[in-house]
Amino acid sequence: MTGLTETAAKRRKQLLRFISTDLLGPIAGKMPKSCIESLEKASSYSDVNSHILDIVPVTEACIVKHEVAAKLPPFIRTEAVFGKKNLYLLRNATVSPHSGMAWIGNRILEESVGSLRRIMDWGDVLHEPLLPARELRIPEPVVICHPASYYHWLFEVLPNVLFAVATFPGVKIVLPENPPRYVLEGLNTALGPEAQRDFLFSAGPIRVERLVVPQYHTQPEFTSPQVLALLRSAVQAKVVPQGPGSKEPNRSGARIYVSRQKSRRRLAGEAELEARLREMGFAVLHCEALSFAEQVRAFHQAEVVVGCHGAGLSNLAWCEPPCRVVEIFPRNYILDCFAWLSFSHGFDYRHVICDTGHKIDERAMEAVIAAAG
Template sequence: MNLRLLIQYFPWLLGLRIRLIVLGRVLAYPLRFLPGNSRTFGPPRKLHYAVHDVPGCKMTKLGAQYAVQRVKPVTNSRLVEAEFGRMPDPTVEEAYVAELPGGRYFGTGGGCLVVGDDGLVWTHSPTNYTFKLSLHHAFSRLWLPKPQRYRKVINLATRCAEANYWHWMMDCVPRCRLLAAAGVDTSDALWLIDHRRLPYQLETLQAFGIPEAAVLVPDARTHVEAETMIVPAYLNPVLTSETITYSGESLEFLRQTFLPPEGPEPPPSAPRAAERIYLSRGKGARSFANEEEVTAVLEREGFSVVHCEDLSVHEQAQVFAQARIVVALHGAGLTNVVFCQPGTTVVEIFAPDFIQPYYWTLSCQARLRYAAYCEDERRMGIEGFRYRRAEGTAVDLQQFKEFLRPLLTR
């Protein structure tokens, strides 16, 4: 019986486990102030906020931070207006590539970055449970695994990218653009990349000529030390949904990579020249409770049903490039609107308790027409477990048809 099942049968074990973790960290934290080095015992001894503060760091700056403005969306929902209205303008983060002598990496989920003076780099150590710098969980480590040494390591480990299409395509993949823009020689490097060998991930690695043999997928036992650790900037360092966005260069990089002018035709299984597409979530989580009825309504309006999980990245790019209107429940498949032609209409359907601005922002940047549909009266007002709340969202078919009708005539 695994720990999760055990806790379901005996819930008090969760409280005991948390108390033991907290006690262990309290006892281990003073080790940070002892002499020595985390290579041999204890946690890192110093703290740097960012790579800019690291002695001996070579920085190649590629772009400054700037804000992006969003256009007010078309919506039927006062709730969407309120949620989107309170959000500040999103920020494109500074772009750079850092070369760190004696850099080290350990952990999973983006992991922790430690530099030659045994200092933890806080902004590149996202596996953290607090926003207070001095309380990063890495400082409570009793010991680290024995480091494996390499000459050159490219640290492309990206939080949440290992199993999520949006984070993989938007947070991880465009970091390769920074390496190319900085002129980094990647031919003899070890790559640190979080992934689960999902088809779209392997396809992407192949597109960039990254051999599988050169990729190390971090796990709990990973501790890598490099003569030179090369770290491209995080594009979305704190995963704050309200201000999340990406540079125009990153979006164009995706289009040029997966939608070349001479690219392949869509496969027989994909809609050909379909100007209206509906992204079905029938095979995934957070689908409509009345999925069949919604599909039938849209098919009568000339929509082709697309299952993104059945297509390669290149095939998805081709399908979205042909579309003139895209309808979907909020989900990672909408990442592909980056491949749409300017002027394409994107209709995103929200569960009332799960309204996120990702695709609104992306649509504004890609010069798409964006509309958000939400049925406010179904809001439950529950604050926890928001991902579960989005499951089983039912749509009022008549209300939805009335909202959709003027969008189809544009």
């Protein structure tokens, strides 16, 4: 099979540009003009305002600065600004259960996923407004619980669903067909098994009379204190009961290593590191093999957590101080979201960068062992 001719390739490029323009509107600097950046800002326009039934603030804007004794490099940040978070109740809107992307008419709501850049980075969701939408004729409001990756689902999607449930009693939760295990288990943990009667499943976009659109922010790598507190009260407290009458055993002081050997982004040389840590009394956890509740309990018991940067470290949300965290970074991928999570809970945070990319070199291994001890 031969490749496309130059003429055919040019025609295909022109067709894709035409479809993108028809879908997203005129392009300026590769950014569609017809997307709605902020529903609050656009609410003065009659064609937008006619879709807005209510705008409900659920968290306040705040500035958070963590005082950390250790001297940190500039890429480990200790200060962040969080804008207020809204819930929008919209009339006659369409939404995808796979991405949470919502649109009114042919205008995509950036806040439904965080930003236009996130939509364009995902790539495979740009076509969703072109798909046929099924009419969902129910009187109750609807909120989408889309299956983002574990980190983004835990710190963005789940809290937004919890805010919607608390604000709009009777809201129906729409999921795609066959969502990941952690999505259903997390919802059942937070809302109780009886909440399943409010679950609806859809294979594609749906058009609803009343849609709750949570506001997602542009830069989701940091989590606000209000969201962390919500996860503690709505999730952790139901898995690890607190108080005098609790039957849950006290923290065991466990030392755990969060393995990525079963991940597609595994760390070369990890088996040797695991063997060294086992000799020091560490248990090796494969989070993908654990239920949602098992992950909550395991991290709640931990006093030392070591792991390569990855979704498993999202479970630091369930740890209690005092706790030491040692995060291993490949040289070509450093993101401080778990450092921020550690600072938010008052943990002793340390990090090690591998000199050899995605391989645990000897220097890095010794640094991890020293930090973990």
